Amino acid sequence: AVDVIIVARGGGSLEDLWAFNDERVARAIAASRVPVICGVGHETDFSLADFAADVRAPTPSAAAELVVPDHTELRAQVVGLSAALATTLHRSIQERSWNLARQTQTLKHLSPAVQLAQARQRVDDLLVRAEASLRHDLLLRREQVSGLNGRLAGVSPLGTLERGYAIVRQRETRKVVHSVKQVAPGDVLEVRVADGDFEAQVQSKQ
Incomplete structure (x- = not known):
């Protein structure tokens, strides 16, 4: 099978290139089902074949380069495509790893053991x-x-007693003596201090 047809001729006079202006040649090129590259003469030379072809090359060598790309350029393209493919694969793997990590973390949070541990905490x-x-x-x-x-x-009576005060009662009535009017000479009184009780007799009052 033919992939491409190159119609080419090196530079020459107008008469030398006139054959490519022939209508039959132009129609044959236009009717071809196989892609046609035309590279006739120099860059400044034009013919009907150039306009009928699928691609016009300025020279025969340029037509050959269009069909067979430069080896260095082709290698650079392959290297570039390989790098782009590697980057895409790396990004895809990284995204899938992140998704897997997130899903794993989610499953851990949903785990009964994890929920029980969180509840205990x-x-x-x-x-x-x-x-x-x-x-x-x-x-x-x-x-x-x-x-x-x-x-x-x-405010406690005991606290008051500890500060040097005493509680005095009439022995017979057990009433607390608040005033000298409540006692008379000869009365026996009961006196309570912080560390105990004792009796005293009224000798006189003033």
Whole structure:
């Protein structure tokens, strides 16, 4: 099978190239089912065959280069295509790896074992927070109790006695003596101090 037809002739006079202006040649080229490249004469030479052909080359050698590309250029194209293919494959593999990693991570989160571990961790966190809150509340309660104890000690009869005061009662009536008007000479009184009780007798009053 023929892939391409080259109609070519080297440079020459107008008479030498006139055959390519023949109508029969031009019609034959136009009717060809196989692609035709025409390279007749020099770059400045034109003929009917040039216009009837599928491609016009300026010279016969240029026509040959169109059919058979330069080896170096062809190799460069192959290298470029290979590099582009490698880049595309690398990118595709990388994207698939990322997708696989994301799907694997998603499956791990959906795993019952992972969910159970996460639930346990949440429970542990709640227990730690609850314990810290209880300790804080207990410390506040202790401080409040300590403050109340201090206030109670300030108003407690025992606290008053420890500061040097005494509670005096009439022995017979057990009433607390608030005024000298409540006693008379000879009355026996019960006196309570911080470390115990004793009796005293009124000798006189002023």
